[in-house]
Amino acid sequence: MADRPLMPIATAVWLIDNTALTFDQIADFCALHPLQVKGVADGDVGAGVRGIDPIATHQLTRDEIEKGQADSDYRLKLSRPKTIVAEKPQKGPRYTPVSKRQNRPDAIAWMVRNHPEISDAQIAKLLGTTKTTIQSVRDRTHWNSSNLEPRDPVGLGLCSQIDLDAVVRKAAAKKERLQKDQPQPDSGPALEPTQDEAPAEEDENKKSFDPAKVFADFSTDSSKGDN
Numbered sequence: 001m002a003d004r005p006l007m008p009i010a011t012a013v014w015l016i017d018n019t020a021l022t023f024d025q026i027a028d029f030c031a032l033h034p035l036q037v038k039g040v041a042d043g044d045v046g047a048g049v050r051g052i053d054p055i056a057t058h059q060l061t062r063d064e065i066e067k068g069q070a071d072s073d074y075r076l077k078l079s080r081p082k083t084i085v086a087e088k089p090q091k092g093p094r095y096t097p098v099s100k101r102q103n104r105p106d107a108i109a110w111m112v113r114n115h116p117e118i119s120d121a122q123i124a125k126l127l128g129t130t131k132t133t134i135q136s137v138r139d140r141t142h143w144n145s146s147n148l149e150p151r152d153p154v155g156l157g158l159c160s161q162i163d164l165d166a167v168v169r170k171a172a173a174k175k176e177r178l179q180k181d182q183p184q185p186d187s188g189p190a191l192e193p194t195q196d197e198a199p200a201e202e203d204e205n206k207k208s209f210d211p212a213k214v215f216a217d218f219s220t221d222s223s224k225g226d227n
Helices: 008-018 024-029 033-041 062-070 105-116 121-126 131-138 161-181 200-208 211-226
Strands: none
Touching: 008 024, 008 062, 024 033, 062 161, 105 121, 105 131, 121 131
16 A cells, blocks of 8 residues: 555645645645645646545544644555555466576476476466466477476476465376366176077087997997897
8 A cells, every 4th residue: 555645636725625734745745746735725636636634534634634734744544454454466477587487398398397297377377487488388389398307396386386286286186176076987788698609518518429429339238138
């Protein structure tokens, strides 16, 4: 948050109309030039602007105004909000300092070799690079491919260990989920043998049955009985 009210000219209008502060004090508090404040008082600057009470907006206290009116050398202090809400980080590619950009291909090579489960999109977001660069490192078409040395991106200062661990966990969970979603092969019910497929035992019985031999043995036994 800057050390100035949200609407400096409107605040200056109110301070001119409702306090005995000097132009220099108002200019210092509103981050304006003293001539601008004089122009506001003369109606040459900000004509038609409605004044805003900085006390009502919790940007200035009554005590600060009284201190300023009692001492023309006193400089008003902007009131700080009791609760500071952190600004929401904007989505976009990670910024990488110029001095470290030359190390990104080495970090990409390390990611590709040690964490193949991580997608190119995740690597690009983590390291602040592009999918084209990642693909060139993968298929060794990068202009400096012969000199690339896989190195940990955390050690190179391209990302934090917390961010790297989070990406690894996310990729591992996605891989496990995809494996569970894949259909398992089904062997199906056991099939009955068809008529064309005769059991091996039956084939052996057919092969061992010889009608001529059976009748020959029968004739031999009958002749022995006659004797």
